[in-house]
Amino acid sequence: MRYLRIFGMYFRIGAMGEMQYRFNFFVHLFQSILQLGMALGGLAVIFTYTHSLGGWLPDEVLALVGVYTLVGGLIGLVVYPSMEQFIMSVRDGMLDFMLVKPADAQLLNSLQSVDIWRLIDVGLGFGVLIVALTRLGTQIGLSQAALFVGMLLTGSAIIYSFWTILATLSFWFVRVENILEIFRSMYEAGRWPISLYPPWLRFTLSFIVPVAFVTTVPVEALTGRLSPQTFLIAAALAVALLAASRVVWKVGLRQYSGASA
């Protein structure tokens, strides 16, 4: 609860900062719509040549684009800007101020910066998802919906910890922004059903850069494709990565010596 309140506070700070530039809302709205329009346009072209993409129906792929945009928005809303700021603070020693605050430093660091405009993506992604769901309508039961939400949370936990681990590496290597950049380009591959890719790429996108678990797996849950194995692997991976992110953080923090000290 306390951390929700802290997040609310950071959110307000982020919003207040951006409200000075209200015109930015339209700029970002325009950019997000353009991005989404491109994705949907690409799908439209593809589905003039085929009825299903690797066994996925158009509306199922649409749901995938919705989830992709939604989760991408959430990552961009808080995870990405916070990690960016964290990496910078390790370099210039501002991290000192975060460490003396009376709250869990790892959580605080993952919440410390909010890019409110990414809420537009969250909204648009949600909209696309709703459209896809109503079109798939009849086939989705309550249990599938519940499983979908569960897998979405599991996937978010996986991505969050994966990203935190990468960012925490900045305790050892000063320039890790580049690694985050890799993830950004890999995330794009998650816009398509993971089953399309050849095995080596499928493996990479599941276990080396776990993009598949945030986009494909939740939609699989929604459309009743989720196998018990995938479910178990996702759950285990989420727990393992969350624990790992904690360990890496703790060990990394010992490496940190401040900038001016």
Added chain:
Amino acid sequence: MKALVPLYLQQFKTTFATMVQYRASLFIWMIGHVLEPLVYLVVWSVVAESGGGSAGGYTTAEFAAYFIVLMLVENTSYTWIMYEYDYRVREGLLSPALLRPVHPIHADIADNISSKAITMPFMLVVAVVLAAIFHPVMSPRGWALLAAIPALVLAFLLRFLLEWTLAQAAFWTTRVSAINQSYFVLVLFLSGQVAPLSLFPHALQIAASILPFRWMLGFPVELILGRLSPTDALLGLAAQVVWVGLAYGLMRVIWRAGIRLYSAVGA
């Protein structure tokens, strides 16, 4: 013209030294540039397979060839100047460039070419690996490959001049990211990176041919793959020349107007 030769040579050396310094960024940059065509290669291969082996006149193997060649052509004509310029203008970094007795575009062109000279061998290796995995099939013709040389040069020039000109928007507004992103979405869609342009609806194909986008990427790729008739190739080269001319004129005008607005920060 002669005076430019030492300038280009020196810029090559500088860029080369910088690139060697930042090897990791180079590697990461490459991942992004390989992944995108790879994803579309996979998607279209699946589409072709489900359509009985071909879709829109491309077989699975021809899609593979299309996207592998696309990756290489993209690597020759790509520029990052639009990301950089905004920063340059805001931070006042343009000032030293203005003191030099040559047009600042030359340093940028030299920088671009030299960094590609470094990345190209790696991209060729990646292309060979991808070819081993996806077994591309293409039927290149001698004359078309010959014509592809000027087509590639023109594609590079067109893209460079146009993006350099668009980057000047930083003189007028601090909101260049919206302009940049809109432009990149158009390029992605209309230059042939998402799919070969012949698979698009007719109206979009015409738009891509009237606008400069097809001439930046799709046209040289189709030429290399041997999918164009000699007439189409000639028409395409002509369109490229016209667009390079237009872009050059535009660059001159916009640069002159923009530079008047520039007041260096911290000067």
